[in-house]
Amino acid sequence: MKGVNGKILIADLTTKTTYTRMLSEQEYKLYLGGRGLGMKLLSEYLTDQGTDPLGPANPLMFMPGLLCGYPFPSSSRTCMVTKSPITKASKPTKQFASTVSYSNMGGFIGPEIKFAGYDGIVVIGRSDTPVYLFIENERVEIRDAQKFKGMTSNMFDEAIIKEVGDRRFESAYIGPGAERGVSYGSVMNTGARSAGRGGTGCVMGAKQLKAIVVRGSNNMETADPLLFKELLKTARLSFGADSESKTNWRYGGTANALQYSSDRGSQAVKNFSEGTFSGIEKINAHAARSRVWKRDMACFTCQLACKKSGFAKGAYGGVVNEGIEYETGTMLGANLLIDDLDGLHKMIEIADDYGIDIITLGNVLGFLMECYDKKLINTEFLDGIELNWGLVEPCISMIHKIGKMEGIGAEAAKGVRHLSEIIGNNSHDFAIHVKGHELAAWNVQGYAKSLGISYTTANRGACHMTGGDINGQNLSTLRDSLGICSFAASWYRNDLHFRHLIKAITGFDLTEEEFMETGERIFNLERWLNCREGFDRDDDALPERFFKDAYTSGPHKGVVLDRTEFNSVMDEYYKNRGWNLITGIPEHGTLKRLHII
Amino acid sequence: MPLSRKDFIINSFWASSGFIILNRTETVAGTLTGNGPIKVIVADYDRCTGCRTCETICSAFKTDTSGDKSPHGPGNCEQSNIRVWRFMPPVDIPVTCYLCHDTPCVASCPVSVSAETGRKALYRDESKGTIVCDLNRCIGCQSCAETCKTERSGVIYPDPEGSPTGMCNLCDGQPQCVAWCPYEALSFVEIWPEQTKYSTPQIIFEQLKHKLYTIQSH
Structure with a gap:
């Protein structure tokens, strides 16, 4: 069959063996690639419920999307798939009851995996010493990585190139944070792009796998070359010279949303207690563009280039590998009341060097700041750090503590839920997480009907990318499986349909219903895996804060979310999903219809 | 029309762009001796985002046998004649064959000059200006690739038989x-070859790093 390599690479770090496994046409047809195919494989590996996410039995997968490697604009994303080391069921039946985890990154690693001849890399087992996986087409080696231990992301990115002796290799790796066991460690590539959410880097660290390094020379084929070219032409037109994507979104990237979100009162501010940030103009895209950013950077064949690099000035001056984005700018900026643009870039730089998820990090710092402000904890608890709102220096000290897992850092490295458990004193009310996974930078008040659904029903714990309704959720699942970037794909022309792309590449001629059902299937499979571990509707709960604390400013000032109203929205959701209204578990008929069981 | 001296300095001097680095002190048109201007592909590093669309386009164009080449199908970047080198801190350097006027690659070719054609195994096709390998005479010693790598753009690499490939053929003038290029970072312009100063990607990176990421530049 055309359009796929038809096989995945499996590396067993315990026995130090590698082998390939062929996949059937049916598996591609039902699960496409990326997140979907990863979940299908995960469901086969997790035969035992309650598998320890940090144990050898948990597989860690690098799954390039179906479109990875094709020069289709903005479709080069790789999905990390594994079992989450972060989430926990409220009524666990087994010790290690956790959700599935998936996390998405751009860059160049996905296409290179496809070029090397694989549709995914599955790492199982656990090594006793640090290793990295070397892949050059059929040549696969598990090599010693002792000398790279503790190396920061930016340093490693160059060091691995020297090690393999050729700049054409692409790599994905973890930083020292994930190596030491920070639960929200991320998998990085190119020093700045990361699969941040869901703790996939932590799983990689537990396996003592420092990196994978890949290079491939295979050619990509399409089932219908003429259709493919037609679609490619349409896609490129979406990013023409006068398109909004080019004139507006290349200018500021996702950071354009910083101002927009604050204005409409949907930003995470002061540990999610406010939706509008008064200092936003100092850290928005215009400020960053004029003060820090120098370059635009694109992922593989992307025509938008949302990523920025530059140089910060002043006390926090230095090279900026990763300019602020909406999420990083909000979580380490607005959420902590920090409006020092240079300091903010410094914090992002340090966090990325440790390789830890900045969304969770911003939550952890915000939560601790609120506890400190409310005098629930003192400086002794914080190892002497005076963690006051709006100050960069104590935050930097805290990030170092977390990255090194020292003192309070070892506790903070376990996330907000763990901190609220040890701090107590009703701090649970403002511990911003769902299932133990912290919320992202979009605040809930006033947007609960969509965002609330996204956060509560997301299968990796709170997630802003999941989608606020059933159709949107199925579609975002499909995007992750195809490797399409959610941000850039927003500007695809309306006459461009993903299922036509699937047809051009693989020859699968899916109807609109079959196409959407594929997304539904993947989403339900994830849900089913979670429910098997003991998760149910009680776990789909928003933090108490949103039902109690009203904003004091902005368009949604004074509003609090009504619990009865939100429950009825949720009722509607479960009913339409074909899940049990009381338990939230997918009904037998639903799973049967989707060919999951 | 040849690019004006001023425009070219603005566009292509290392401070803003150009894999070919001009020597500022020299004067231009009219006073020049030797051959006239040639057209080469020039990169603007301020515009390049490192997306590697050029690589996929080049390899697709080379390997596409369908006859319908526009737009291009998929292609593996490995087979491209243009290379985008990514460095840390983030700088992306696209390079293709510089079409150097002094052709050190040809100079390093150990194969004797043919009495019949007056060419070595590697030679410049005078009608197009491009560098070509005579596959019948090449001994696969990699001298040209080595020379190009240490002194120039480093685009020459061995094909499966060990003969040099990767030299740009300018797609027959287009x-x-x-x-x-989605970012208009590449242009096909006339330059005066004798005035150019050639650099390796590593050296260009060092200069751009200095420009973008040091305190002195602000």
Whole structure:
């Protein structure tokens, strides 16, 4: 069959063996690639419920999307798939009851995996010493990585190139944070792009796998070359010279949303207690563009280039590998009341060097700041750090503590839920997480009907990318499986349909219903895996804060979310999903219809 | 029309762009001796985002046998004649064959000059200006690739038989990488070859790093 390599690479770090496994046409047809195919494989590996996410039995997968490697604009994303080391069921039946985890990154690693001849890399087992996986087409080696231990992301990115002796290799790796066991460690590539959410880097660290390094020379084929070219032409037109994507979104990237979100009162501010940030103009895209950013950077064949690099000035001056984005700018900026643009870039730089998820990090710092402000904890608890709102220096000290897992850092490295458990004193009310996974930078008040659904029903714990309704959720699942970037794909022309792309590449001629059902299937499979571990509707709960604390400013000032109203929205959701209204578990008929069981 | 001296300095001097680095002190047109201007592909590093669309376009164009080449199908970047080198801190350097006027690659070719054609195994096709390998005479010693790598753009690499490939053929006068670059970072312009100063990607990176990421530059 055309359009796929038809096989995945499996590396067993315990026995130090590698082998390939062929996949059937049916598996591609039902699960496409990326997140979907990863979940299908995960469901086969997790035969035992309650598998320890940090144990050898948990597989860690690098799954390039179906479109990875094709020069289709903005479709080069790789999905990390594994079992989450972060989430926990409220009524666990087994010790290690956790959700599935998936996390998405751009860059160049996905296409290179496809070029090397694989549709995914599955790492199982656990090594006793640090290793990295070397892949050059059929040549696969598990090599010693002792000398790279503790190396920061930016340093490693160059060091691995020297090690393999050729700049054409692409790599994905973890930083020292994930190596030491920070639960929200991320998998990085190119020093700045990361699969941040869901703790996939932590799983990689537990396996003592420092990196994978890949290079491939295979050619990509399409089932219908003429259709493919037609679609490619349409896609490129979406990013023409006068398109909004080019004139507006290349200018500021996702950071354009910083101002927009604050204005409409949907930003995470002061540990999610406010939706509008008064200092936003100092850290928005215009400020960053004029003060820090120098370059635009694109992922593989992307025509938008949302990523920025530059140089910060002043006390926090230095090279900026990763300019602020909406999420990083909000979580380490607005959420902590920090409006020092240079300091903010410094914090992002340090966090990325440790390789830890900045969304969770911003939550952890915000939560601790609120506890400190409310005098629930003192400086002794914080190892002497005076963690006051709006100050960069104590935050930097805290990030170092977390990255090194020292003192309070070892506790903070376990996330907000763990901190609220040890701090107590009703701090649970403002511990911003769902299932133990912290919320992202979009605040809930006033947007609960969509965002609330996204956060509560997301299968990796709170997630802003999941989608606020059933159709949107199925579609975002499909995007992750195809490797399409959610941000850039927003500007695809309306006459461009993903299922036509699937047809051009693989020859699968899916109807609109079959196409959407594929997304539904993947989403339900994830849900089913979670429910098997003991998760149910009680776990789909928003933090108490949103039902109690009203904003004091902005368009949604004074509003609090009504619990009865939100429950009825949720009722509607479960009913339409074909899940049990009381338990939230997918009904037998639903799973049967989707060919999951 | 040849690019004006001023325009070219603005566009292509290392401070803003150009894989070919001009020597500022020299004067131009009219006073020049030797051959006239040639057209080459010039990169603007301020515009390049490192997306590697050029690589996929080039390899697709080379390997596409369908006859319908526009737009291009998929292609593996490995087979491209243009290379985007990514460095840390983030700088992306696209390079293709510089079409150097002094052709050190040809100079390093150990194969004797043929009495019949007056050419070595590697030679410049005078009608197009491009560097070509005579596959019948090449001994696969990699001298040209080695020389190009240490002194120039380093685009020459061995094909499966060990003969040099990767030299730009300018797509018969319509370079596809230039036509399809989403960021207008590549242009096909006339330059005066004797005035150019050639650098390796590593050296260009060092200069750009200094420009973008040091305190002195602010």
